[in-house]
Amino acid sequence: MHQPTGRRRREFERLARRHQRDLFNAARRLTHTLSDAEDLSQEALIKAYISFDQFELGTNFRAWLLKIVTTTHISRCRQRSRQPQTMAWDDGEDEPPREWHKSDESPPEAIVVEHEIDEPIQQALARVPEEFRSAVILCDMFDLSYKEIAQVLNIPLGTVRSRICRGRRALAEHLRDYAQQRGYL
Numbered sequence: 001m002h003q004p005t006g007r008r009r010r011e012f013e014r015l016a017r018r019h020q021r022d023l024f025n026a027a028r029r030l031t032h033t034l035s036d037a038e039d040l041s042q043e044a045l046i047k048a049y050i051s052f053d054q055f056e057l058g059t060n061f062r063a064w065l066l067k068i069v070t071t072t073h074i075s076r077c078r079q080r081s082r083q084p085q086t087m088a089w090d091d092g093e094d095e096p097p098r099e100w101h102k103s104d105e106s107p108p109e110a111i112v113v114e115h116e117i118d119e120p121i122q123q124a125l126a127r128v129p130e131e132f133r134s135a136v137i138l139c140d141m142f143d144l145s146y147k148e149i150a151q152v153l154n155i156p157l158g159t160v161r162s163r164i165c166r167g168r169r170a171l172a173e174h175l176r177d178y179a180q181q182r183g184y185l
Contacts, residue, residue, distance in 0.1 A: 012052045015061045016045060022142060023065055029137050030073045032126050040076070044069035063144060067152035070134055077130065124174035132167030139164050 016023075023044060028037035048055075048068050055064055125133060138144045138152060149160045179185045 008052065011057065012049060016048070016065075019062045019065050020045075022062060023069055026066055026069050026137065026142065027073070029125070029141065030070070030134065032122070040069060040073055044072045047072060060148065062142075063148045063152055066138060066142060066144070067154075070138070070152055071154070074130070074134075120178045121175065124171055124178070127174050128167050128170045132163050132170060135160055135163035136167035136171065140168075 020041075024037060024041045027041040027044065028034070031037045031040055044065065048065055051068075055061065125137075128136065134153060135149055138149045139146070144152065146157055146160045146164075149164075150157045153160070155163075176185070
C-alpha cells in the first residue's frame, strides 16, 4: 500500500476536506441510504488517498474524486449482483424495540441532502437505471461538464450525451404525476 507523505499528504487532506461534502452527496444519491453512503464515501476516500500519487496537482480534484466514488459504487453493484442472496435464520424470538438515542440522529450533511430534494423526486431518481442516473447526477447536481463526466464514467462523450438525455427522459416520466399534482404540467 503506497501512501502520500509529507507535503503531498497535507495537500490531499486539504483537497479532501474541501470536497468531502460533494463526495458524500454523490455517494448518498448513488446509494439512497445513509449507511451505504457513509461506507461508499469512506471507501472512495481511502482509494483516493492510496492512489493520490497518481493525481496530477493542478487538475480537477473534485472530478477525480467523483470518478473514484462512481467507479467504486459501480464495482460494488457488480460484486453484489454476482453474490448469492442469503437470509438470516430467525430464532423465533421477537427483539424488544430499540430505544432512540441522540447518537442515532443523521449528520447535518445527510439532513441537508434529504431535504434538498423532495422525497418523490428522490424516489423517482432512484427508479432511473443506474447508468443513466449517474450521468444525470454528475451533470445536473454536480455541474460537471460532459467532458468531465466522460472522464469520471470512463465512457465516450457521445455516450454521456445519450445517457443524460435518456436519464432525464426517464426521470421526467417518473415525475409526471408529481408535476401534475404541483401544477407544473
